[in-house]
Amino acid sequence: xxxxxxxxxxxxxxxxxxxxxxxxxxxxxxxxxxxxxxxxxxxxxxxxxxxxxxxxxxxxxxxxxxxxxxxxxxxxxxxxxxxxxxxxxxxxxxxxxxxxxxxxxxxxxxxxxxxxxxxxxxxxxxxxxxxxxxxxxxxxxxxxxxxxxxxxxxxxxxxxxxxxxxxxxxxxxxxxxxxxxxxxxxxxxxxxxxxxxxxxxxxxxxxxxxxxxxxxxxxxxxxxxxxxxxxxxxxxxxxxxxxxxxxxxxxxxxxxxxxxxxxxxxxxxxxxxxxxxxxxxxxxxxxxxxxxxxxxxxxxxxxxxxxxxxxxxxxxxxxxxxxxxxxxxxxxxxxxxxxxxxxxxxxxxxxxxxxxxxxxxxxxxxxxxxxxxxxxxxxxxxxxxxxxxxxxxxxxxxxxxxxxxxxxxxxxxxxxxxxxxxxxxxxxxxxxxxxxxxxxxxxxxxxxxxxxxxxxxxxxxxxxxxxxxxxxxxxxx
Amino acid sequence: xxxxxxxxxxxxxxxxxxxxxxxxxxxxxxxxxxxxxxxxxxxxxxxxxxxxxxxxxxxxxxxxxxxxxxxxxxxxxxxxxxxxxxxxxxxxxxxxxxxxxxxxxxxxxxxxxxxxxxxxxx
Numbered sequence: 398x399x400x401x402x403x404x405x406x407x408x409x410x411x412x413x414x415x416x417x418x419x420x421x422x423x424x425x426x427x428x429x430x431x432x433x434x435x436x437x438x439x440x441x442x443x444x445x446x447x448x449x450x451x452x453x454x455x456x457x458x459x460x461x462x463x464x465x466x467x468x469x470x471x472x473x474x475x476x477x478x479x480x481x482x483x484x485x486x487x488x489x490x491x492x493x494x495x496x497x498x499x500x501x502x503x504x505x506x507x508x509x510x511x512x513x514x515x516x517x518x519x520x521x522x523x524x525x526x527x528x529x530x531x532x533x534x535x536x537x538x539x540x541x542x543x544x545x546x547x548x549x550x551x552x553x554x555x556x557x558x559x560x561x562x563x564x565x566x567x568x569x570x571x572x573x574x575x576x577x578x579x580x581x582x583x584x585x586x587x588x589x590x591x592x593x594x595x596x597x598x599x600x601x602x603x604x605x606x607x608x609x610x611x612x613x614x615x616x617x618x619x620x621x622x623x624x625x626x627x628x629x630x631x632x633x634x635x636x637x638x639x640x641x642x643x644x645x646x647x648x649x650x651x652x653x654x655x656x657x658x659x660x661x662x663x664x665x666x667x668x669x670x671x672x673x674x675x676x677x678x679x680x681x682x683x684x685x686x687x688x689x690x691x692x693x694x695x696x697x698x699x700x701x702x703x704x705x706x707x708x709x710x711x712x713x714x715x716x717x718x719x720x721x722x723x724x725x726x727x728x729x730x731x732x733x734x735x736x737x738x739x740x741x742x743x744x745x746x747x748x749x750x751x752x753x754x755x756x757x758x759x760x761x762x763x764x765x766x767x768x769x770x771x772x773x774x775x776x777x778x779x780x781x782x783x784x785x786x787x788x789x790x791x792x793x794x795x796x797x798x799x800x801x802x803x804x805x806x807x808x809x810x811x812x813x814x815x816x817x818x819x820x821x822x823x824x825x826x827x828x829x830x831x832x833x834x835x836x837x838x839x840x841x842x843x844x845x846x847x848x849x850x851x852x853x854x855x856x857x858x859x860x861x862x863x864x865x866x867x868x869x870x871x872x873x874x
Numbered sequence: 875x876x877x878x879x880x881x882x883x884x885x886x887x888x889x890x891x892x893x894x895x896x897x898x899x900x901x902x903x904x905x906x907x908x909x910x911x912x913x914x915x916x917x918x919x920x921x922x923x924x925x926x927x928x929x930x931x932x933x934x935x936x937x938x939x940x941x942x943x944x945x946x947x948x949x950x951x952x953x954x955x956x957x958x959x960x961x962x963x964x965x966x967x968x969x970x971x972x973x974x975x976x977x978x979x980x981x982x983x984x985x986x987x988x989x990x991x992x993x994x995x996x
Contacts, residue, residue, distance in 0.1 A: 401944075403941075403944075404943070406938065409938045420913065422885075422888050422939070423888050423937060426936060428890035428915065429893070431936065432936065596933065628893065
């Protein structure tokens with residue numbers, strides 16, 4: 398007759414050296430906590446499948462944050478709720494490893510609700526253990542997304558109400574409704590029979606990953622005797638009498654048999670291909686920089702402000718692009734509201750011969766104001782002797798300052814006459830090139846085809862630039 | 875020993891006295907001790923007889939190393955590497971309640987649940 402010892406699995410450390418304090422033989426969990434039972438089931442499975450060596454746990458924020466004290470396996474501690482994202486990264490870079498995301502209900506269903514949905518939807522080849530005890534255990538028994546209607550917690554002292562806190566979230570059902578997951582089951586740790594069923598689910602979840610089947614999600618209804626203010630046996634009874642009625646057990650999805658194993662080979666770009674991915678490889682513009690005429694006043698700090706949609710940010714990008722072609726140091730940072738059109742937008746552009754310390758432009762040498770609020774807001778910031786270029790076809794007030802160069806340009810009106818109000822920013826670019834010394838019109842005209850790749854756009858933009866250039870040269874003289 | 879087919883050893887210092895094994899045991903051979911361990915818990919204790927080796931208490935227990943169940947203990951010859959005499963010895967139970975056995979080679983008493991290198995011959 399075969400003899401078997403059911404004892405501490407080799408997946409656990411003999412002595413929990415990582416645990417601070419003197420008690421290195423016991424876990425930190427409260428007496429009767431379901432975490433310990435699930436730990437044992439996982440540890441046993443890892444041992445039986447002989448995969449503990451290549452297993453990486455991603456432990457959450459919650460009571461099981463200290464899982465790395467106990468498991469003799471790899472461990473990552475993720476930010477609150479982010480375990481599925483971290484696990485995704487680990488699994489993709491180490492496809493042969495067994496990656497287990499072990500999360501509680503506060504972690505997975507509340508702050509990490511988004512993370513788990515998308516990891517599941519992508520069908521990452523992970524095994525996720527979701528410990529649902531209907532409460533925030535570690536922080537002292539607050540309401541979790543899974544707290545039952547009427548259940549009293551420290552944050553729902555009169556019981557959870559639908560009107561105030563909504564219904565408990567059923568994660569297994571939600572995950573099972575997605576296409577990608579291969580295995581979704583809800584089990585409980587409440588008595589011999591249910592623990593045995595949980596043991597089977599745990600093993601299946603891990604086996605699925607060993608067989609590269611895809612995303613497995615096991616929701617485990619577990620006890621929190623401390624948070625529920627019960628003894629451990631009472632807590633198990635409460636799972637059976639109450640919790641399980643709200644969270645029905647069962648296999649919600651199992652297509653592991655039908656799906657083919659995933660091809661988890663690393664698909665990493667070779668280093669040579671990275672610059673192209675990042676858009677760093679561009680058609681080089683051959684310029685004879687020795688002939689370039691650069692003005693004395695080369696350290697320009699430009700602020701461009703207006704409505705979103707006026708090309709305020711684009712103008713800044715072009716100036717930086719042109720500056721780079723002229724071998725200047727450049728910086729550009731945008732600042733805008735959430736609207737794509739409408740709202741206000743501005744950007745900070747620096748062009749310099751020397752290194753740029755900060756990209757922020759607090760005292761512009763040139764302010765380009767495309768609407769009235771921008772002119773009024775930034776007028777006072779312009780340095781003495783600086784210039785304000787403003788669109789007098791849109792702005793009905795003039796700058797009040799006399800110590801600056803006042804350049805009104807009806808750029809929107811000009812753009813409209815040329816056939817498209819969207820090119821008013823190109824008119825301004827022309828004015829800048831004509832009026833100042835730091836932009837070489839030749840360079841700008843050779844950069845414009847790089848910016849406007851479509852031919853019909855290029856034509857009208859070149860026209861707008863020429864118009865602005867003439868205006869700028871007139872102003873200079 | 876009467877008709878016990880298995881044997882259960884409780885590691886007193888790892889047990890937290892949550893009583894889950896006591897309520898789970900189908901043959902009621904576990905109870906909480908009157909005494910305390912060093913952490914202040916009353917640990918589970920084996921009656922000393924009647925364990926069937928079913929393993930229910932092992933899975934009910936949340937503590938990874940607190941419960942060790944030896945299935946088919948009665949039929950098996952327990953082999954044990956005696957650290958003192960450096961020979962393969964066998965163990966005989968001295969105190970089944972506390973899980974203490976005696977090494978047949980050197981006569982020293984050992985706590986069963988602390989031994990990881992037990993093997994069984996049939």
